[in-house]
Structures are given as C-alpha cells and as structure tokens.
Amino acid sequence: MNLTLRHDADAIVRASIQAVLPDEAIRRALAEFRPGPGRTLLVAAGKAAWQMAKAAVDTLGQVDGGVVVTKYDHVKGAIPGVDCYEAGHPVPDNGSFFATARALELVQGLTADDTVLFLLSGGGSALFEQPFVSGEELQDITRQLLACGADIVEMNTIRKRLSRVKGGRFAQACAPAKVFAVVLSDILGDPLDMIASGPACPDASTCRQALAIAEKYDLNLSGEARRLLTVETPKTLDNVTTRITGSVRELCAAAAVQCRALGYEPVLLTDQLCCEAREAGSFLASVLRTHAGDGRRLAFLAGGETVVHLTGKGLGGRNQELALAAAPGIAGLNAAVFSVGSDGTDGPTDAAGGYVDGDTNAALQAAGLDVFEVLKQNDAYHALKEVDGLLVTGPTGTNVNDVAVALLRT
Numbered sequence: 403m404n405l406t407l408r409h410d411a412d413a414i415v416r417a418s419i420q421a422v423l424p425d426e427a428i429r430r431a432l433a434e435f436r437p438g439p440g441r442t443l444l445v446a447a448g449k450a451a452w453q454m455a456k457a458a459v460d461t462l463g464q465v466d467g468g469v470v471v472t473k474y475d476h477v478k479g480a481i482p483g484v485d486c487y488e489a490g491h492p493v494p495d496n497g498s499f500f501a502t503a504r505a506l507e508l509v510q511g512l513t514a515d516d517t518v519l520f521l522l523s524g525g526g527s528a529l530f531e532q533p534f535v536s537g538e539e540l541q542d543i544t545r546q547l548l549a550c551g552a553d554i555v556e557m558n559t560i561r562k563r564l565s566r567v568k569g570g571r572f573a574q575a576c577a578p579a580k581v582f583a584v585v586l587s588d589i590l591g592d593p594l595d596m597i598a599s600g601p602a603c604p605d606a607s608t609c610r611q612a613l614a615i616a617e618k619y620d621l622n623l624s625g626e627a628r629r630l631l632t633v634e635t636p637k638t639l640d641n642v643t644t645r646i647t648g649s650v651r652e653l654c655a656a657a658a659v660q661c662r663a664l665g666y667e668p669v670l671l672t673d674q675l676c677c678e679a680r681e682a683g684s685f686l687a688s689v690l691r692t693h694a695g696d697g698r699r700l701a702f703l704a705g706g707e708t709v710v711h712l713t714g715k716g717l718g719g720r721n722q723e724l725a726l727a728a729a730p731g732i733a734g735l736n737a738a739v740f741s742v743g744s745d746g747t748d749g750p751t752d753a754a755g756g757y758v759d760g761d762t763n764a765a766l767q768a769a770g771l772d773v774f775e776v777l778k779q780n781d782a783y784h785a786l787k788e789v790d791g792l793l794v795t796g797p798t799g800t801n802v803n804d805v806a807v808a809l810l811r812t
Contacts, residue, residue: 403790404759407738407809411757414660414701414807415742415793421656422744422802424450424586427647428457428521431584434645435462438580440515444468444484445505445572447530448523448598449491449745450586452477453799455484455521458584465519469508471501471529473747476797492750493544494531502532502567509572512579520572520581524588524745524801526598527558532566535627540564543621550619551711553676554589558599559607559615562635564627565599569635572601573642583644588801590674590706592646602642605635650803653744654705657805666701666809675706675806679720680727680777682708686739686808687731693810694735702808710749716781719749721804725756725791726782728808730773733763741806746798751783753792755804765789 444465446455451472459465459481468484470477474497477486485504489497509518522530533540543564547557562569573581583602585594594603612631616623623631651673658668671689675682682704689702708720718726721741728739742748742755766773769788776785786792 403761404736404738407759407811408757410664410809411738411740411807413664414657415795417660418653418657418805419744419795419798419800422648422653422800423798424454424648424800425457427586428454428584429461431645431647432458432461435519435582437517438515440513440517441466442517442519443508444519444521445508446470446521447526448586449473449476449525449801450523450799451521452486454523454584454586456481458519458521459484467508469501469505471498471505473525473529473797489529491525491528492548493541494528496537498529498531499537502530506532506567506575509576509579512576514578516579518576518579518581520583520602522583522598522601523586524598526601527561530567530598530601533564534566534630535564535624539624539627543623543627546619546621549712551709552615552619553709554707555596556615558596559612562599562605563612563630563633567601568599569605570600570603570639571636573639574636577641579641581642583642585644585646586648586801587646588803590650590676592649594644603644604637604639609634648800648802650705653802653805654703657703657807661701666699668701668703671702671704673705675704675708677708679708679710679723682806683724683727683739684731686806687728690732690735690737690808690810694737697812699812700810704806705803707803710780712780714779714781716779717751717784718780718782719751719753721748721755722753722782722786723777723780724806725758726773726785727777729758729762729766732758732760735760736811738809739806740793741804742793743804744798745801746795752794753783754795755793756782756786757791757793762789762791
C-alpha cells in the first residue's frame with residue numbers, strides 16, 4: 403500500500419464528511435421555524451435522524467413529544483421528550499413498522515394550532531414505513547428492486563404506492579396541523595417527492611410509471627400489490643413548508659477544499675454520478691492513466707450514487723465495488739481511487755467504502771484474488787479487507803450520497 407496516498411485519502415474522507423454533518427444545517431433551517439400556539443411535535447426518519455433530532459431539540463430547548471427512527475447502531479443517546487427507535491436498512495423490518503406506527507399514533511388528532519417538525523434524511527424509505535401489504539411482501543419487493551439494479555427513483559416510485567406514509571401520506575395524516583419539513587437530500591437534483599419517498603411532499607410520479615417499472619424488472623407482485631400500483635398518491639398538500647439542507651454538491655465541494663489543502667489540483671467531474679459502480683471505477687482509472695504523464699498532482703472528484711447488479715453472493719457495497727474495479731487500471735501508477743458513503747455505511751457491511759492504489763492489484767494477486775472474479779461474486783468487502791483497503795468511519799449522522807476521488811501524484 404502507498405501510505406502517503408492512503409493518508410491523503412483518509413484526510414479527504416474525514417474533512418468531506420465533517421463538512422456535511424447536519425448540526426449546523428439544522429440550526430440554519432430552524433431560524434425560519436415558527437411553530438403554532440399549540441403543541442410542537444418532532445418526527446425524524448432516516449440515517450441522519452438521531453443527529454438531526456438532537457440538533458433540533460438542542461436548538462429549540464424542548465418539544466412536546468417525538469419519535470426518531472434510524473438505522474441500527476445510529477442512536478447515540480437519549481433525547482429529551484423523544485422516543486428513539488432503530489430499524490432495518492436497506493430492507494425494512496419489524497423495527498421500521500413498529501417505529502412508524504408510533505409516529506402515526508403521535509400525530510393522530512392534531513389541530514390547526516399544532517406543528518409537526520419533520521426531519522428527513524436518506525434511508526427513510528426503508529426506515530419509515532407502514533405498508534398496505536404485509537411486511538413480508540414489502541421486504542420481498544424491496545429485495546427484488548435492490549437485486550435487479552433499479553435506481554433510487556424507480557424504487558421509490560414503487561414503494562410509495564405500497565405505503566401509508568410515503569408519497570405525501572404522512573403529511574396528510576398530520577393535517578390539519580402544519581408540517582415544517584427539513585430535508586437532508588440524498589438524491590441527485592434534490593427531488594423532494596423522491597427523498598425517502600416523499601412522506602411530506604406531493605408525489606410527482608404516476609401510476610403509469612409505477613406499472614412500467616414493475617414490468618421493466620418483471621417484479622413478482624401479489625394481486626393486492628399490483629392493485630395498489632394503480633391507486634394514485636396525493637398531488638397537492640397545503641399544510642407543508644419544506645427546507646432542503648445539505649446535498650452531494652456540498653460533499654464534493656468539501657472534498658475539493660481538502661484536496662487543494664493537500665497540494666492537489668481538484669477537478670470536479672460530476673456531482674450527478676449514476677452509473678454502474680464498477681463502470682465508474684474503471685472510468686476513474688482511465689482518467690488517471692490519461693493524466694499520468696502530466697507532471698501535476700491532480701484530484702478528480704465524482705459525487706452521486708452508483709448502482710450494483712448482483713451476480714454473486716459475496717459481501718460488499720457500491721463504493722467498495724467502485725474502488726475495487728479501479729485497481730487493475732491503476733496498477734503501477736502513483737495513484738489511488740477511493741469512494742465513500744457519507745453516512746458511514748456501504749451496503750450490508752461495517753465499511754463506509756473502499757480504497758485502492760497502484761500497489762493494490764499486485765497485493766490481491768499475491769493473495770490469490772482476481773479482481774474480475776471477485777466482482778462477479780460481488781465480494782469486494784472481503785477482497786479489500788485482505789489488503790487493508792476498507793474505509794471504516796462508523797455511522798456519521800449524515801447522508802448526502804457518495805463521493806469518489808481519484809488522486810494522482812507526480
């Protein structure tokens with residue numbers, strides 16, 4: 403391993419994530435918060451829910467009740483007046499259903515004088531869920547969507563029609579109370595109706611689109627689930643005010659600042675990366691090969707969210723696959739490619755992402771591992787672990803997509 407490049411990569415990861423933590427973003431958003439004369443209730447859902455809720459209560463002083471639902475191991479302590487729950491991601495589980503039921507109970511019977519502060523972050527589609535179909539069927543449909551390579555917009559178009567809270571239905575449940583929604587965006591372009599499947603936003607997608615997605619991926623649906631795809635979601639909501647805070651653009655900008663501080667010339671390739679993870683890794687490797695003789699220290703940045711098609715039964719995530727796919731292309735170069743999820747998790751693993759450099763391919767071969775065979779099995783986690791290529795941050799409390807960086811030293 404090139405220890406200089408790895409040190410730089412770790413510094414860039416730390417600085418990038420630090421810059422998009424939700425604490426200050428929540429304080430900024432709440433400067434505009436004007437609760438009504440009645441009760442103020444808090445509901446927070448998503449991977450960053452605990453941190454967002456903690457910042458909100460610290461800022462407001464108190465709330466009259468609340469529910470937080472976040473990913474397992476993401477609750478970091480008690481929050482006064484708020485019940486905190488942990489649940490499954492990326493597949494919803496009984497924890498998701500129970501916590502969401504508690505949130506729906508909390509907002510029952512509200513009046514026009516009451517206010518619901520709704521804090522939403524990525525991962526909410528799985529964590530904040532109360533399905534019309536059975537929990538088992540919803541889990542199966544979610545797994546089908548994950549395995550077939552459907553992107554986040556396609557997944558949410560299906561899921562919101564099977565849910566009692568998605569697609570604006572949670573805001574309907576709060577009426578006539580006012581809903582002040584603060585959204586930490588994890589989807590490219592910040593489409594409010596798609597972030598966590600838009601529980602407090604009118605739905606722009608249509609039944610026709612949902613049915614087309616089901617046909618495109620040949621989803622195995624029960625008759626009831628298929629019927630629900632034909633039931634239209636709310637198209638207008640008059641009780642919601644929304645503020646978007648945080649995005650992948652800020653994540654990329656923070657990475658660029660740290661790259662420059664380390665002596666690299668940053669080049670933003672895109673903040674809307676949305677291709678296959680292994681294709682993105684191969685592309686970044688080709689960019690490094692093109693510039694290897696330039697005599698400059700360069701950092702190429704790409705923010706967004708790639709996808710993985712499952713062809714094997716290994717362990718990994720999209721960021722780990724992206725990094726591993728770059729290893730053969732940069733073999734022998736004084737270069738590195740790494741990719742990290744801002745939430746600190748990548749797939750069903752304890753890693754946030756992966757790192758490779760010009761020495762990685764040889765190290766893998768020495769361990770008897772072939773990158774292309776590993777990728778066929780979707781087993782990037784174990785391969786990268788073998789060569790100390792995992793990036794492990796632990797839960798970060800934020801979630802604004804991923805950032806991939808390709809470093810080139812002279």
